[in-house]
Amino acid sequence: MLKIRTYGILLLMLCVACSNPDSTPEDTANDSTQKETPPPSSSTKNIVFFGNSLTAGYGLDLAEAYPALIQAKIDSLKLPYKAVNAGLSGETTAGGNSRIDWILKQPVHVFVLELGGNDGLRGIPLEETEKNLQKIINKVKEKYPDVKLMLAGMRVPPNMGKQYSENFHKIFENLANSNKIAFLPFLLEGVGGEPELNQSDGIHPTAEGQKIVAENVWAVLKDLL
Incomplete structure (x- = not known):
């Protein structure tokens, strides 16, 4: 299990926000959901990365976001998988x-x-966040019963309140355990x-930071492939 780093957590306050009204067309154009990709061959299996700005690779080229880096690993190993970046900046669990x-x-x-990160930064009740995440998991399982799932955990800064911050992080572990799915405790381990x-905003990973995020994800994901 990856060691959870606690220092510097305050810099994560807006790490997944990217939902402010000042976002520009150039910003949203980077969201992968607005880019069409060719359909995979019948022998290729899709890995869907469903997340917010961290998955979308906010401020970077799509090729520098961790899903694309995961695809490079997959290609080097000649595995029959296609990484689909379904990240959207500003996404909440309700969204x-x-x-x-x-x-x-x-x-x-x-x-x-x-x-879930945006929920935490907005102080959304923990019950709502957990309920929405469970609904997403349920929908995926119902549509594709044989799907393999992985949940990436997130943390919120202590200024949200110690109890809220601690309980927020526990949501992810509880969901992973109750649904018996693969779990990455902290997506930004080693980067946050x-x-x-x-x-430059001190918030979103650089291309180098995304490389570390990709390694974090790959450490858990590889066992599902």
Whole structure:
């Protein structure tokens, strides 16, 4: 299990927000959900990365986001999988629950769920966040019973309140255990709070930071392939 780093957590306050009204067309154009990809061959299995700005690769080229880096690993190993980046900046669990039906119109063999950070930063009741995440998991399982799932955990800064912060992080572990799915405790392990691995806003990972995120994800994901 990856060691959870606690210092520098305050720099994560807006790490997945990207939902402010000041976002520009250039910003939203980077969201992978607005880019069409050719359909995979019949022998290729889809890995859908469903998340927010961290998955979308906010501020970077789509090729620098961790799903694309995972695809490079897959290609180097000649595995029959296609990484589908379904990240959307500013996404909350409620938004994800509304959007998931559209995403599930394509075949899904492996599903990586990375949502919840924006809920925590907004102080949304923990019960709502957990309920929405469970709904997403249920919908994926119902549509594709043989799907393999992975859940990526997130943390919120302590200024949200110690109890809220601690209970927020527990949501992910509880969901992973109750649904018996693969679990990554902290997506930004080794990146959060490291100035040199974040963009000028001190919030979003740089290309180098995304490489570490990709390694974090791959450490868990590889066992599902």
